[in-house]
Amino acid sequence: MKTATISEAKNHLSELLARVKQGETVLILDRDKPIARIVPIEATDRTDDARLAELERRGIVRRAVKPPRKTLPAPIELPEGVSVLEALLREREDARY
DSSP states (O other): OEEEEHHHHHHTHHHHHHHHHTTOOEEEEETTEEEEEEOOOOOOOOOHHHHHHHHHHTTSOOOOSSOOOSSOOOOOOOOTTOOHHHHHHHHHHHHOO
């Protein structure tokens, strides 16, 4: 395992990351005390569903109850000469009891 001080890590980060890409672990030291470890990411063969299930189990995401709509609703067509504001105000008035 490679060790590096904070200043060495800062000055040679690209080199350290290249070592990590090759599978090596790098331990970062602050005044001879370990404070961080840079490790390669493990390749996973999990499917997207398995990853999503794990995130859901950990409370990071929540799946939708209903599937998303396939198409957008048709736009509202206004009569000639009617502004959007007028239509909105009229709709508000109609909705009041």
